[in-house]
Amino acid sequence: MSAHALFRPEDTRFQVDADRLIERLARVLPAEGLVVDEDARRPYECDGLAAYKQLPLLVAIPDTIAQVQEVMAICSELNVPVVARGSGTSLSGGSLPHPQGVLLSLARFNRVKHIDAERRLARVEPGVRNLAITEAAAPHGLYYAPDPSSQIACSIGGNVGENAGGVHCLKYGLTVHNVVELTVVTVDGDLVTIGSEAPDSPGYDLLALFHGSEGMLGVIVDITVQLLPNPLTKDVLMASFDRVEDGGRAVAAIIAAGIIPGGLEMMDGPATRAAEDFVHAGYDIEAGAILICELDGSAAEVADQREAVEAVMREHGATAIQVAADDAEKARFWAGRKAAFPAAGRLAPDYYCMDGTIPRKHLATVLQRISEISEAHGLQTINVFHAGDGNLHPLILFDANQPGQLEAAEAVGSAILQLCVEVGGTVTGEHGVGMEKINEMCVQFASAEIEQFHAVKRAFDPQGLLNPGKAIPTLNRCAEFGKLHVHKGELPHPELERL
Amino acid sequence: MSAHALFRPEDTRFQVDADRLIERLARVLPAEGLVVDEDARRPYECDGLAAYKQLPLLVAIPDTIAQVQEVMAICSELNVPVVARGSGTSLSGGSLPHPQGVLLSLARFNRVKHIDAERRLARVEPGVRNLAITEAAAPHGLYYAPDPSSQIACSIGGNVGENAGGVHCLKYGLTVHNVVELTVVTVDGDLVTIGSEAPDSPGYDLLALFHGSEGMLGVIVDITVQLLPNPLTKDVLMASFDRVEDGGRAVAAIIAAGIIPGGLEMMDGPATRAAEDFVHAGYDIEAGAILICELDGSAAEVADQREAVEAVMREHGATAIQVAADDAEKARFWAGRKAAFPAAGRLAPDYYCMDGTIPRKHLATVLQRISEISEAHGLQTINVFHAGDGNLHPLILFDANQPGQLEAAEAVGSAILQLCVEVGGTVTGEHGVGMEKINEMCVQFASAEIEQFHAVKRAFDPQGLLNPGKAIPTLNRCAEFGKLHVHKGELPHPELERL
Incomplete structure (x- = not known):
């Protein structure tokens, strides 16, 4: 947000000779792969966190790994910063350009190179969209599990850089648990392989280290992910609770009962009503909170788990439970959750989406505190979250045209993150630190x-x-x-x- | 093995003033916590890889984290190597002492500090035995999943250092997937916390980096692990195959069918017969290979999976399938597998246990090549392995008293590991690199x-x-x-x- 100073003096200490850099890069990049003109650089000035804007000095759009190596070798030699970018959907400013640096777009690295159905592996380039991996795997009855809300647009290279999560990550892990090998161009242009298709790899675990490293350790140019077989059966339940706290306790109790649902998402009352107004998913607009629970596995397993989950939900005060009757209804139950962010945009001119993680058992108290903090600043916060893994997405509603509201929203956001740390959580669940949460x-x-x-x-x-x-x-x-x-x-x- | 030069000149370049070091350490350690006498140091001269022996200069046995910090600060100041050691069960010489260094025993860090049943976490000291965590969690209906064969003896600190695996790791992950937080003393005596009880942690993933780092990045002094609820039901199947290759294909097919068993272990004919002779588990001694498959979960889920696994096994040539009728029989089916290593000790005076990992689909061909390599060197190798995750444990049988057999065993071992790399695997599955596999x-x-x-x-x-x-x-x-x-x-x- 504008109230932050984006870069500090120590981050902008580079002395770059732009003409010399252009001359060197032009020799290794295709003609249309070097963007110098200011208007043509404009589309790269921000990522998904549009409040932060910064024009890069240059944009490089290589076609091949060899070109990426050359770009890195030149930038190392000339001491020029490099910011790698995939689809530019980061919500924390992770791919915000550097004013003295090269914005390295990996947009042309968009091929699914190989699907090995027998070994359940896909080898892809970093610019491939998350959902495109599942689309390529679908003919083999396979899919790629981590599914950030932005999966239509976000690229797998960025998913690795941010260690992206999603609805399915409760059961199937974060990006780091679903990637087996990376090829990386080092800062000085070397090519190294990290990880392996075998289950474990000796040496230090650089594969995990690269996950969530936000483009600060190397440039990822090739990624091998593991695929999962499509589940045989899926059930989707939706439960209403009078109070958010009851829903929070039900979540903790489901996990404590040894059930790991394929997805376990919660929305508070205001978020539920906003989503219902927007997509008419059939949500209970009287509820203080709703819980959406997806169970997947064999038919017997799912039936078993459904029975157990319903019992836990009732025990924790569910006032109504619906089970989706068919695929259309399953999709409808999910539609509201998936539309919650745009729906929030209808409640207020602006919203600020936070991303903190807390131990599950503190869900109820943290939600209460978030409400108090927001009120103290004269704002409303609605809550949509990956309840199963304690990853909150409070949406702070404000109007940037009202003097002081942007600053109030930032203050609420910062207080929420400090609260997450106080209860033993962290300042980011899946959106990364980037520029947004660096303080x-x-x-x-x-x-x-x-x-x-x-x-x-x-x-x-x-x-x-x-x-x-x-x-x-x-x-x-x-x-x-x-x-x-x-x-x-x-x-x-x-x-x-x-x- | 003796044929290796243990340390290279660059590893033993330290100029240590032993008297000064003793004087400094004596001030911070309890009286019985500093071992100087040669006879008293002797028990520390090797770990589970007993062929490698090296007396440490000194042994330090601190009682408290503050003492560990002091020891590290002193050794940093005086430029003295430090080798940390838990139970000393490493099979790769990971805790082999350094001739000029301090052997830092964490034997007194043996308390389970806290079990949080609601959050399913255990906070333990690094010297706690792996099985002791499960014993402490048992009253709460919980257990710690990773279960190396040495779990009665090996300590959790060493498990982190080697990223230990075990039978259950196919379904429940390696040590790295079951640890959420570490407290580490840095080389210069600072105390840092790595990871968190929340699902993800921002910053670089140092938690994963420490797993498998073999004591080379810091000294782990506190570990928080996650616990799992005991499964409601367990079934154990044992299938016979005429040929190892058929068993290998059945393994790949079970995983490809989307079933992840709680354990999936294979033994070839010679290993099966050796185990049967030793523990009388009722194994099929006519079989070319046997496969032991444990399924866990709800009753319905297990019944479902059992049916599917039996079908896959028959399709891939299983000549007989037994399902354990009760807990006693389940224990008996596992007893032979667990006794396979001591049983091998009855076939030959010495054996050399290797630990390579390969992509599952190459199981059959790799087993064939191992047999050819062994024959070419006049030795026999029997095979026991975590088939589900492609982790081989070839046991190379030899007689160290026969001239040339030790060298032949080492040559076979090295050739096997190179073969693993050739087919896209790695030189270690779970035993670590240590001193053994450094070349x-x-x-x-x-x-x-x-x-x-x-x-x-x-x-x-x-x-x-x-x-x-x-x-x-x-x-x-x-x-x-x-x-x-x-x-x-x-x-x-x-x-x-x-x-």
Whole structure:
């Protein structure tokens, strides 16, 4: 949001000779693969977090891995920052361009290279859309499980960079649990393979390290994901509760009963009513909260689980339970949930979507506190979330044209994230830190921990060229934000501030 | 094995003043916590890979985290190597002492600190035995899933260090998938928290990075693991096949059918007969291979899966299928598998247990090649393995008292691991690299990749004090082993050789 200063001085310390850079890049990129003209660079000035805008110095759109290697070698040599970008759907400004840097678009890396149905693997390029993997696998009765809400548009390279989640991740894991191998171009243009198609790989677990690293360790150019067989049966239940707290307790009790649903999503009353107004999904608009639960597996397994889930829901105060009768009704139950964000856009001119994670058992109290914090700032927050894994998406409603409301929304958002940390949670569930939540990282981590992150970063990118200013705050930034945990009375390693 | 040179010159470059070190450590450790006497150090000279022996300079046995911090601060200041050790059951020499270093025993960190039944978490000290976690969780109807064969003895800290697997890991994941938070003492004595009880953690994924890092990044002093509810029902099937290849294909077909058994283990004919002779489990001694399959879940789910598994087994040539009638029979079916290693010890005076992983679809051909390789060296290899995840444990039988047999066994082992890499697998499934397989890492990885591992190591341990000479070979070692992938015609970063 505009109230933040986007980049700090230490993030914009680069002295780039643009003419020389253009001359060098033009030799390795196809003619239409180097974008210099300001108007043509404009579409790249922001990602899904449109409140943050920054024109890149240049845009490079390579066609081949060899070209990516050349671009990185040139940028390393000339000390030029590089921000990689897939579909640009990041909700945290992860692919926000750097003013002195190259925006490296991987849009042309959009091929599904191979589906190995027997081994249930797909080898894809990083610019392939998430849903396109499932579409390519469908003829084999297979699908790719992690399903961010943006799956129609977001690309798999970005999914790895942000370790994306989604409705199915409760049962089938985050992106990191569904990727087996990466090919990465290092900051100086080398090509390395990370992970393997075998179940475990010796050496340090760089595969997991790259997940959620937000483009700061290398440029991913090839990804092998595992596919799952389509479930034989799926049931979708929808339960109404008078109070959000009851729904929260039902969620905890379902998991505690040893059932891991394929999806377990909750919406509070205002979110339910907004979604119902928008898509007419048949939601209970009298409810204080609704819970949507998808069960998948064999017919016997699903029947068994449905019975158990219904019992737990009733025990925790469900006032009504509907079971979708057919595929059309299953789709309808989900339609409202999937439309919740656009529906929120009908309640207020603007909304700010947060993304915190908390231990499940604190759901009820945290929701109560979010409501109090919002009221104290004169705003309303509605709640839509991946209840099963404790990942909240509070939508803070505001009107940017009313003086002070943007700042109030930011204050509410920051207070919510600090609340998540207080109860043992984290400042991001699946949207990443990017530029948006970089100050909150100072709340989440002690300086020794942030220092360790920077040391890891230096192991991959000693010059600090990959996506500078994102994900891991400098200790100077934390000091300014007032949250620095001072280490033995002094700033540890002043040279860290270079990164 | 004795044929290897254990440490290379670059691993033993430390100039340690033993008297000064003893004087400093004695001030921070309890009296019985510093072992100087040679006879008292003797029990620490090897771990589960007893062929490798090395006396440590000193043994430190701290009682508290603060003492571990002090030991690390002193060793960092005096530039002294440190090898951390739990129960010392490593099969790859991961906790083999360093001749100039401190062996840091975490034996006194043996408390289960807290079981949170509602959140299904256990907070434990690193020296707690794997099985002791399940024992502590049992009153709550919970258990800890990863179950290495050594689970009676091995400690959870070592499980994290080696990212240990086990029978249940096919369905429930490796150690890395079952640990949520670590407290770590850094090489210079700081205390950092890694991971969180919430589902995802922002920042780089250091939690995964520590798994399988073999004590080379920090000293783990506190571990929070997730627990699972005991399954409602368990069935154990045992199928006979005329040929190992048929069993291998049945395994691939079960997984391809979308069934993930709780355990799926295979033994070839010789292993089956050895186990049967030893424990009289009722195994089919006429079979070319037997497959043991455990299914767990609700009664309906298990019944469903049992039917499907039996059909797949018959389709792939199962000549007989038994289903255990009761708990006693289930235990009996497993007893032979669990006793396979000691049973092998009755076939030959010595055996060498390998641990490679391959893509499942190559099971049949790899088993055939292992048999040919062994014959070519005049030895027999029997095979026991976690078939479901393609993790082989070939047991190479030999007699160390026959001249040349030890070397032949090592040659067979190395050839098997190279074969695993050739078919797209890895040189270790769950036993780690340690000292044993360090040369094979040169086969597995290109020099740019090994260089990247060293850079990560330096981010945590710039002086190279933590477990020197293990897990990641120096490029000099690879050059000597004849497998160095030379990078642009020269050794990259000669300073790497310090590590």
